[in-house]
Amino acid sequence: MRLVLFIVLCVIGFTLAQTDTAATDTAATTTEAVPTTATAPKNFKSELYVGGSAGSLDGNGVRAQFAGPEAFAIADDGTMYIADTQNSTVRKIAPDGTVTTIAGQVRDAGSAEGPAGQNKIGYPTGIDVDSAGNVYISDRGNDRIYRLSQEGQLTTIAGSGSGYADGPSRGASFFDPAGLAVMGNEIWVADKENNAIRILTPVENDYNVITIAGAQNGGWGDTDGRGSDARFDKPIGISPDGAGNALIADYVNQGVRIVTPSGEVTTLVKGLGSLVSDVVVDSKGRYFVAMYAHNDIAVLAPDGSILTQLNDFGIDINGPQDLEFGPDGALYVLNEGGNSVVKITIED
Helix, strand or coil, X not given: CHHHHHHHHHHHHHHHHHHHHHHHHHHHHHCCCCCCCCCCCCEEEEEEEXXXXXXXXXXXXHHCEEXXXXXXXXXXXXXXXXXXXXXXXXXXXXXXXXXXXXXXXXXXXXXXXXXXXXXXXXXXXXXXXXXXXXXXXXXXXXXXXXXXXXXXXXXXXXXXXXXXXXXXXXHCEECCEEEEEEECCEXXXXXXXXXXXXXEEXXXXXXXXXXXXXXXXXXXXXXXXXXXXXXXXXXXXXXXXXXXXXXXXXXXXXXXXXXXXXXXXXXXXXXXXXXXXXXXXXXXXXXXXXXXXXXXXXXXXXXXXXXEEHHHHCCCCCCEEEEEEXXXXXXXXXXXXXXXXXXXXXXX
């Protein structure tokens, strides 16, 4: 009798194992695979999209002028928003190329909330836009984070001056906040001089600021790890990777770091031989890295190895500060040195 019972239990166990395996296989086939290999693009074509000379001039396309812009963002409809740093303004570029100034006073740095035409910004260094059309701006001149509504109202949502402090938004402090990215309902900030990655989490009608990665005493380095065990050296660019993680351009470490929502930091690559100002990833899993000091953009495979560089194709770039993929699939490059946006068409 015991032998029969043993055989029956074995048969049941085998059947359940087969069912679990089948379920696992079915789940695997319905989950989108993450690319693990990639090939280099066959060619690139570039064209000047807007700007090209120093100044502050609204208008159409290449007639517009900027002064040392350090960040830009692209909305789903192709509208661009530029942190025109040395002009202390935010500029809007419509899909037809028309440039207008929507916040700040030209060459009149300050900190004043209020409507368009009255508000002031210090030196905007990071920018992004949410699905509702609100624009978020980091300001290294005032160590604050702003929200600019579609109606042009500028409001401080975090920051109380230079320093380091987590907590309720108005009491929190930053030290030279740089890149900024809207990720879900959170705002991630590369707090450059604090060598930390900070998050603004919504709480009722306000935000709470936490440090998700980096030394809480501002210590620098290149150590991987979780939370405060990790180290950065002037993190400056930040972008979502499409899988819930943040890609960090670790400026002085000349590399790319990946931060998970739980604060785990890993290194994709470091020691690229150039200061790295930004990084974005395409649908093929390739990383495009702004090599600021080399006036170049490197294309990396998912494992961090270099596939190619744009300079090899004769692409002219001058101080690439920020990168964004547009809804048309093209790579747009914000050139700080060239006071322009260049459109790069990728041919695979």
